[in-house]
Amino acid sequence: MGLKEYVLSRLLLTPVMVFVLLSVVFVLMRVLPGDPITMLEGKNIPEDVLARRRAELGLDKPLYQQYVDYIYSIFVKFDLGYTALERIPVSYLIATRLPATVELAIASSIVAVAIGVALGVLTARYQSALVKTAVRVYSSVVYSIPVFYIGMLLQLVASKSIGLPTTGRLSPVNMVVLDTLPFRTGFTLIDSIIAGRPDIALDFLSHIVLPATALGLYLSGVFTRVTYLAVEDSMSQEYVRAARSRGIREWGVVLRYGLRNALIPLLTMGGLQIAALLGGAVLTETTFNWDGLGLLVYEGILKRDYAIVQGTVTIYAVIVALVSLLVDITYAYVDPRVRY
Amino acid sequence: MRLPRGFGEWGILVGGLLTAIFVAMAIASTFVTIGNATESYVVVDGRRVEVPPLMPPGYTLEVGGKRIVFLMGTDQLGRDVFARVVGGARFVLTIAFLSTAISAVVGVLLGLLSGYIGGLFDRAVSLLMDSMYAMPGLVLAIAIAALLGVGVLNISVAIAVVYIPSYYRMVRGVVLSLKSSPFVEAARVAGAGPWAIVAKHVLPNTMPAIVSLLPVSFADAIITEAGLTFLGLGIEPPTPDWGFDLNKGRQFFLAGYWWIGVFPGLMIVLSVLGFLMLGEGLNEVMNPRRVEA
Amino acid sequence: PRAPAVKVKDVLVIGTTDSIQTTLDPAEAYDYLGVNIIENMGEGLFAYEPGTARIVNKLAVSYTVSADRKVWEIKIRRDAKFQDGTPLTAQAVVWSWNRTITLNQDPAFLIADLIEKAEAVSDDTIRVYLKQPFEETYVKSLLATWVAFPVNPKTSPMEVVKPPRTLDMIGPYKLGAWKPGEYIELVANPNYYGDPPKTPRVIIKFYKDAQSLRLAVENGEVDVAFRTLSPADIKDIMAKGQLQVVSGPGIAPIRYLVFNTAKEPFNDKRVRQAIAYLIDRNQIVNTVFMGQFAQPLYSMVPIGFLGHKDSFKEKYGDRPNIEAARNLLRQAGYSEANPLRIELWYTPVRYTPAEPDIAAIIKQNLEASGVIKVELKSADWATYRSLFKEEKIACWLLGWYPDFLDPDNYVRPFYHSKANGWLRVNYKNPTVDRLIDEQVLQPTDQRLKTLAQIQDIVADDAPIIPLWQEGQFAVAQKNVKGIVLDYSQIFRYWLIYAEVKG
Amino acid sequence: MSPATSGRELLRVENLKVYYPLRRTLEEILAGVRRFLRAVDGVSFSILEGESLALVGESGSGKTTVARAIVGLVEPTEGRITYNGYDVAAFRGRELAMFRRSVQMVFQDPSVSLNPRMRVGDQVKFPLDVNKIGSKEERRQIVLETLKRVGLVPPEDFYNRYPHQLSGGQRQRVAIARALVLRPRLLIADEPISNIDVSARAQILSLLKELREEMGLTLLYITHDLSSAWAVADKVAVMYLGKILEYGRVDDVFTNPLHPYTRALLSSVPSLSPEQKLRKKLLLSGEVPNAINIPSGCRLHPRCPFASQKCRVEEPSLLDAGNGHLVACHLYG
Amino acid sequence: MSLLNVESLRVSYRTRRGRLEALSNVSLSVGEGEVMGVVGESGSGKSTLGLTVIRLLPGNAVIESGSVRFNGVDFLRLPEEEVRKMRGRVISMVFQDPYASLNPVMKIGEHFAELFLEHGAASSEEEALREAGEILERMGVPRERLNDYPHQLSGGQRQRVAIGLALALKPRLVIADEITTALDALVEAQIVELLKEVKASYRTSMLFITHNMGLVAEIADRVTVMYAGEVVESGRVDEVIRDPMHPYTKALLSSVPRIGGPKDVKPIPGEPPDMHNPPPGCRFHPRCPFATGNCRVEEPVLKGIGDRYVACHLW
C-alpha cells in the first residue's frame, strides 16, 4: 500500500474514530448522576426554572434522541454546542484554549526531544557502560516522577530563587494586550510579534519555561529510552560496521548511520506519545494554571458539562489523528523505503 | 555470591529491592498499626492525646513518659506522615495490582480473539481500541473515575480501561505474526484446530511480551493512580494515598510545610522506579537484545 | 525636600480562585463572583455605604411609604446616565425590573416575591406595590440587590445576555474584555455620574487554585488576591511581611451540616441533638483555619448580623459534651455494641480545599462518643447536588452565600417549610413558619425578639447544625490602598488603587 | 536408482495456480483493477509411490507455495491436486484428517519452525495429541522412538530440551521427527538444509535418504542446492517464476540439461575440479524479476542469451523431448 | 615478505557463560595480490579472524596475544585514529548480508561521496560522484543507480555496490566475509565472476572467507581450513582439494555430493564443539575416525610440510 493510500485511509478513519469515541463519551457522561443544571448554585431556584433550563439543553428528551441530536450536530452541522451554564459556544472555548495546549505541547516536546536525542547520541558515541547505565537510570528516574511533583518542586525553586513566573501563560496585563489585537492567532509568540511587543514574547517565554520543563522532563524519560534503544539498535546493524570498515569517523557514523536510522522508530514513538503528551498536559496545566484544553476538559468533567467534554474529546481525537497523519507523512522524508 | 552484572541484573536487584520494600510496607500496614495514619490523635494508655498539626520531621511527642517520634512530621491535622506514607503503599499497590490485572486479562483476551479470529470482529475491536488509544489516557481515566466515583475497584477500573489497548495491541500484534509463523503452520499441517493452536502455540509465545509489559504497566498504573487522586478523584479520605496527600501537601508547600507533600511524592517516585527497573531488568535478562551468549 | 510625586497605577490586577458560573446578566447571575462584578458595573436605587452595614440612597433620592406599608413612591436622580449617555428614567427602572421578572431566571424571586407591580409615575418617580407590608430595611435591601439594577432599555434585549457580553448599567466600570474562564477586564465608565473609579482599568484574573494565586501575588503579577488563599498561606504571608493582608468581617460563606430529617436515623431529634453535642467547632477553626481565619458559628444567622443569637452554644455548649450525646444516643437505642452508623457527605472542590480535613475532624468528633461510626463519602458538586436533591443522602455539609443582607435570608431558606424545599432538609415546624412570616413585617425591636425565638427553636430541633463562618481576607501588594471589606460582601474595585512612584 | 518405486501414482498436481491478491493503490481501486502476485502459475507434476522428486529453483520461484498448497496451508487459485487418484478438495471429515496425516512437511528454517517455548518432546508429541493417537504412555514411546530414528540419541535427553538448546542440525532433526511421528506416506521437505551448517547438511541429507529406504517414504524435496538434489532425488523439476521449465530423471536433467535456465543453474554450482573451472560458464544476466510483473512469452526471455522473437510472444509449453525428459523451451519446439 | 602476516593470534569473547576462545593460536599470511580462502564451518572463527585483521571486533572481544602485521607494521598496536584512516583506503571489508550492509537512508552516491571525502580522495561531491559512477559501472551496475536508495536495488546489485565501495580507494587488502552466502545461486555465480575480474585488474590481496570449498576452488590461490578456532590445514587450493591432509578437510570435501559423482553422502559424524568448553587435545578428535589416545590429550601444532601446513598428529 502506497503512502497516499495509507494517508487517505487514515483520513477516512478519523471521523469513524471520532464517532466511536464520542459514542463512548456519550454513554459515559450520560450514566453519570447529575447534569449540568445541578451545577447551579445550591439555592432555592424554583423547579420550573430548572426544568426550563433542562429543556433548553435538550436534557428532557429521551436518551436516544439526545444521542442522535448530538451526533447530528457534530457530524452534519460541525457544531460543538454550547456550554450548559454560560452558554458560550464550545468551539469558541476550544479555540481560545487550544493554542495554549499546543504551545505547551510544542515547548515540552522540544525539551524532551532535545534531551532524548542528546543523551541517545551520547551513548552511541561513547560506548561506555557507565554512560549507558547513567542514561538508562536517568530515563527511568525521570519517568518515575509525576509531572505535578516535578512541577511543585520547580515552582518552589523558581519562586524562591530564580524569580521566574510560576503560574499562568502570560502576565494578565499582557494577556489583555494580545487579546485586544484586531487580528490575532491565539499563539502568544506570533501575536506578540503582530503586536510588535518583544517584551510580551519574552514574558511568555519566561512563563513557559517551567511548565515546559516539567512536562518535557517527564516525557524525556520515554524519549531518552526510545532514542537510546533505537540508536543502540541501529548502531548494532551491519551497515555501521561496514561504514567503520570504510574508515568513516565515529561522529559521522553516529549521526549519519546511528541517529538517522533511529529517527524512524523515534518518529513512530513520537506519534504514539502525542496522546501521553496531551494527558500529561492535563496535570501540567493544573499545576501551572495554564489555561489549556486539559484544564477545560477536566473542569468540564467535574461540571458534567457534556458539551465541553464532547467537544474537547472530538478535538483530542482529531489532533491525535492529525498528528499520526503528520508522522506518517514525515516517514516518507525520513525513511526512503516508504517513498514511492 | 557474585555482584550483579550489567543493567539487567542491577535493575532486578535494585528494582526488586524497592518493590519488595513497598510490598512489605503494604502488607505491614494491613496487619499492624504503624502510627496515627487516619486520626489526629494517638492513644496512650487508653487515653486520647491530640497530636499538634504541621510539626516538622523528627518531632517528638512526650506523653506520660512515653516518647513518640514522628519521623516525617505531622500533617495539617496532626496525623503521622510516616504512617500515612506506609499506609498509602497498600492502597496504591492494591489499585495498581487490580488495574494491571484487569487490563492484562481483558486486553490479552481481546487481543488473542481479535488476532486469531480476524475479519469483522478484529476490525470492530481494533477500531474501538485505536479510538481509545487516541484518547489521552489520563482524560479517559478522569472521565471514568468521575463516572464511577470513589472506591478501590472503581479507580482500578478507570485505570485499567486506559491500559487495555496497550495489551490488546501488543498481543494482537504478536498473534498476527505468530499466526503465519512456520511453527504454527506446522501445527496446522499436523491437523491441530484453532483452540489447540492458540492454547499451545500462540498464548505461551505471547507470554514474554506480556510479562515484560506487566511491571511497566504496573508502574504506569501507579503514576496514573497518583494523577487521579492528585486531582481528587477516586479516593475517600482519610484513606492514606500518595497522590492525594501530595496534593494536600502542595497546599501547604509554599507556606513552608514541605514534608506533607514531599514524602508521599518521593514514595510515588521510588515505587514507580522500583517497578520500572524490575521490568527493564527482567526484560533484559529474559530477552537479551544482543547475543552475548 | 519634597516628597516624591505619587501616581496611581492605571491598571490593577485582581486575582481570584472564584469563577463566574453563568453570565453577567443581572437577571441571571447568581454566584459570588458574577454578582460582585455586576456590583462594580451597576447600582440600584439603594446601596450599602462602604465600610458600614447601612443602606443608603443611591439612584434613589428619596422615598415615601404608604401607611399600609404596601406602596412605595421612590424619586430617582436625574443626573444618572447609562454608559451610552442615555439618561436614567423611572420607566427604565421599571422596565428593568419587569425584565428580570419576565426572564424569570434563578435569582428573579428576590424581587418577584417582593413586588406586586411597579409603575413610573413620572420620569423620575416610581411607584411600587409590594406583595405584603414588608419591613422597610428589608425592602430596601432587596431593592439594593443586583437583580434590581436598572439596565439600559435601549440596548438590553428581552433575553439573557451571554458571555462575553454584559448589559449597559449605571456604575463606575463598564466591561472591557472578557475571556471566559481566564479573565475579565473592566474599564472606567466615562458617563458615570459619580466619582470616577480610583483605578481606570481593572483586570480580574481567574486562578484555578490557591497555590497559583499565591504564587502570582508573590510574583507581583497580581496586585490584589481576593478569595481565596489558604489559611496556611495567609498566615505565612503575614509572617513574611512582604505583602499586606486586609481583613474584614465574614458572613460568606457560613458553613453548616444538614440532615434530611425525613430519613433514618436523622428523623430522630435525639440523634441530631447528639451530633450537635459532639461537634467541636473550635477544633475545626483552630486546625483548618489556623485559629484566625474563621469563627465558630452557633446560629444560622451570622455573628455581627442583625438578630444573631448563639442559640446552639447556649443549648449544647462550646465544647463537645460526650456524656450528653451518649445519653441521647442510648435513649435512641444505640450503644457500643449497636453503634449508630452514618454516612457523612462532603464535596471536595466547591468550598475550601480543606473540606476532606473538615470532614475528617467531624468524623473524629462523632466517633469520640464511641457510639457512632462514621463513613466519609464525597462526590463532585454536580453529583453531590443531585444526591441530596434526590434525597439519596441524609447528612451532608453545605455552605451559604447571602442573596441580600437581611437575617430573613438566613432563616427563611432553611427553616420555612415553603422555602426550604431546595435543601431537602424536610424540616417543617408550623411555629417556625409562622414566626418567619411575621418577622419580615415587624418593626426592628420586635423583629429581633422573633428572630431570637426562631433561633432557639431550630437549635433545639437541630435539622441543620451551623458550624463556622469564614472571614474575608485580601492579600495585596504593599502599595495598594482602598480595599474595603465589610458586611455587604461587595468587593468594590472602584475604591482600590495602587500607588507608584514618579 | 529408486529404492521402492511401485509405479503407482501417489500425488498428482494439475495446473496448480496460486495467486496472492495485492493491496491495491488508489488509482487501481478507482479503475477497478485487481493485481495479483502469481506465486505459482500453472504447475503440473506427479509423484509415484516411493519416489523422490526434487523441486529446484531460485528464491521466489514458488517452490514453497507449491508445498503449502499440497498440505492445505493455502487455497489453490486454480488447479487440482489428487491423492491416490482422489481429488483432495473433495475430502471431508475423516478422509481429510487421514489425508492430512499422510502428507507431512518439514519447514524451511528450523530456527523458526519450532515453537521456542515448547520442549522438543512435546513438539514432536503435539501431532499425536491433536490426532488423539495412542495413550499417553504410548505417545511418549512413539516420540522417543522417532527421536531415536532421526538420530537424536539418547532420546530421553533430547525430550526435555528447548529448541534454543539445540544446534541447527539437531533442530532440523526435531522438525523431521515431528513430521514423521504421524507416519506419513508423503514427506515434503522444504529446503531442509539451506539454513543449517555445512557439516550438518550432509547429515540431514543422509537421514532423508535413510528414511526413504527404510520407511518407504515418498519424498518431495524442495531445494535450490542442485548437488543435494542430485544425491537425494530420482526426478527433478526445475521451477522459474511459478512455472516448471524442465522435468525429468535427475541423471538425465543434470547430465544433459536442455533448458538454458537449467544449464545456467548447473554451471553456477561452484566446482571443486580444476578442469571444470576452465569450462565456459553459462551466465544469465540480471536477477529473477518479481512475480507481479511476469514477462510475456517465455518468462525467462529477458535473461536468456538464446531468446528469439518467438520467445518474447509465445509461452512455450512443457513438452517431452524424449524419454520422459520434459522441457518448456522454443529451442526444442 | 607477505602483505599480511597473522601470527599466533588468540582472540576471545567475554560472554555470560564465561570466556569463549574464538581464535586459538591462528597464523596465516597473505601475499601481495594473493587471494587467501578461509573455510570452515559455522563458529570456527572465520569472521572473528577477518574482524581482527581490520580491527573492528565487537566490544566484548579481547585480543589476548599474537600479532597482525600489515606490511611489516604491527597493526594491532597502531593508534585507533591511524587505523581508521587506513580502513577503506588500505584495507577494507565486504560483509555477508547485502541487505544490511548499506545504510538504508543514504543514497548509493552518498555512500561513495562520504567515503571519498572522508579520505580526501575527492575535493568535491561532484568529483566523488563522477569517480563513483565509474567504479559502479566496472562493478556492473548502471551509473544511474547512484541516485537510488539501497532498497531500490536487488541483492546482487547491492553486493556489487558493497564491493565497489570496498575497492573504491584501491586498497591493498580486501576482506570478503561470506559475501555470496545470502545470494541466489545464479547471482552468486555472477559475483564470483566479478571477483575474478577484480582480482585480475586490481591486483588486490584478498582474504576470502566462506564455508563453501567450491567457491574457494573457484577464486582462491591458497586456502586456510579452520576448525573450532584453529587452523587445521593450509596450502595451495588445488593441492588441498586434490590431496587433503587433515581428516577434517577430507571429511569436509567428501560431505558435499558432486553432480555427476556418486550419490551417497558421507557426513561428518557428531556435532561441532561447544566453544565454551572445547575438547582437550585435538579439537576434532571426537569426530575424527582416525583419532588415537594421543589426539585426546595433546594439541597438535601447525606443521609445515613443503609449502603446506597441517595440524594433525597423523603427520
Ligand SMILES: Nc1ncnc2c1ncn2[C@@H]1O[C@H](COP(=O)(O)OP(=O)(O)OP(=O)(O)O)[C@@H](O)[C@H]1O
Ligand atoms: N502469503 C503470501 N502473500 C503474498 N505473497 C507471497 C506469500 N507467500 C509467498 N509469496 C510470494 O510468492 C512468491 C513465491 O514464494 P515462495 O515462498 O513459494 O518461493 P520459494 O521458491 O519457496 O522461495 P525461497 O527459495 O525464497 O523459499 C514470492 O515472490 C513470494 O514473495
Ligand SMILES: Nc1ncnc2c1ncn2[C@@H]1O[C@H](COP(=O)(O)OP(=O)(O)OP(=O)(O)O)[C@@H](O)[C@H]1O
Ligand atoms: N560478539 C560475540 N560475542 C560472543 N561470542 C561471539 C561473538 N561473535 C562470535 N562469537 C563466537 O565466536 C565463535 C566464532 O565466531 P565467528 O563469527 O568468528 O565464526 P564464523 O566462522 O564466522 O561463523 P559463521 O560461519 O557462522 O559466520 C563462535 O562460537 C561464536 O559463537
Ligand SMILES: [Mg+2]
Ligand atoms: Mg521457500
Ligand SMILES: [Mg+2]
Ligand atoms: Mg561469520
